[in-house]
Amino acid sequence: MIEITEDCSSLQDRFHFNEIYSLNVLEGSWVLYELPNYRGRQYLLRPGEYRRYHDWGAMNAKITFYEDRGFQGRHYECSSDHSNLQPCFSRCNSIRVDSGCWMLYEQPNYSGSQVSVPPLRNKQQTSSHRLRIYEREDYRGQMVELTEDCSSLRDRFHFSEIHSLHVLEGWWVLYEMPNYRGRQYLLRPGDYRHYHDWGALDARVGSLRRAVDFY
Structure with missing residues (x-):
């Protein structure tokens, strides 16, 4: 076991590791x-336990983009990194992730807003969604509990900032601005005691949506 608290450009040179079968993200x-x-396929790791490499999406990855909901x-299948999808299809209204965990970017060449999309493992994963948001760390x-999408947390609950949250069931997408923008x-699912735990630089929030809409 090795504990890491800073960036590492080569696990093989530093720790003689060229394979990892499980890991635990503490913070x-x-x-x-x-x-x-920092080359090759990327996997976004949130705080939590990953008992096998399949848990972070490492496998023969495949994602399919569909023009309609x-x-x-028409659809386009992708099994490797692609810097510009615009020539491949004119619009995308639904996505199916068969394997792997993908990072989607708003603009070509891996720029603009981004979102990580995990594989759809089973029906139970999307059948129930529940999370609690808190105004302080x-x-x-x-505290407010949510089980459905919310296009404006400020209008509905008078929340403009979230400092901690607890995802009880399902996967969710948190947006910086109202109406699922930004x-x-x-x-x-897991504990997020501080906004840094979900990768944000500040506590500003605008809307929340169940991740089932991405599949």
Whole structure:
């Protein structure tokens, strides 16, 4: 076992590791790279336990983009990194992740807003969603429980900031601005005692959506 608290450009050179079969993210969000010097396929790691490499999406990855909702219309399959999808299809209204964990970018060349999309493992994962948001760190202050999408946390609950949250069931996407706009953060089941735990630089929030809408 090795504990890491800072960046490492080569696990093989530093620790003689060229394979990892399990890991436990104790604090913060990390990006795991397939190759040294931060190259190759990337896997976004949130706080939590990963008992097998399948848990962070390491496998023969495959994602399919559909022009219409409900996995209908023309589609495009992708099994490797792609710096520009615009020539491949004109619009995208549904996505199916068969394997792997993918990072989607708003603009070509891996720029703009981004969101991590995990594989859809089973029906139970999307059948129930529940999370609690708190106005202060460490689950203090006013608490609100959500089980459905919310396009404006400020209008509905008078929340403009969230300092901690607890995802009880399902996967969620937290948006920086109302109406599902701005920077996005993927929330898997677990504890988030501080906004740094989901990768945010500040506590500003605008809306929340169940991650089932991405599949």
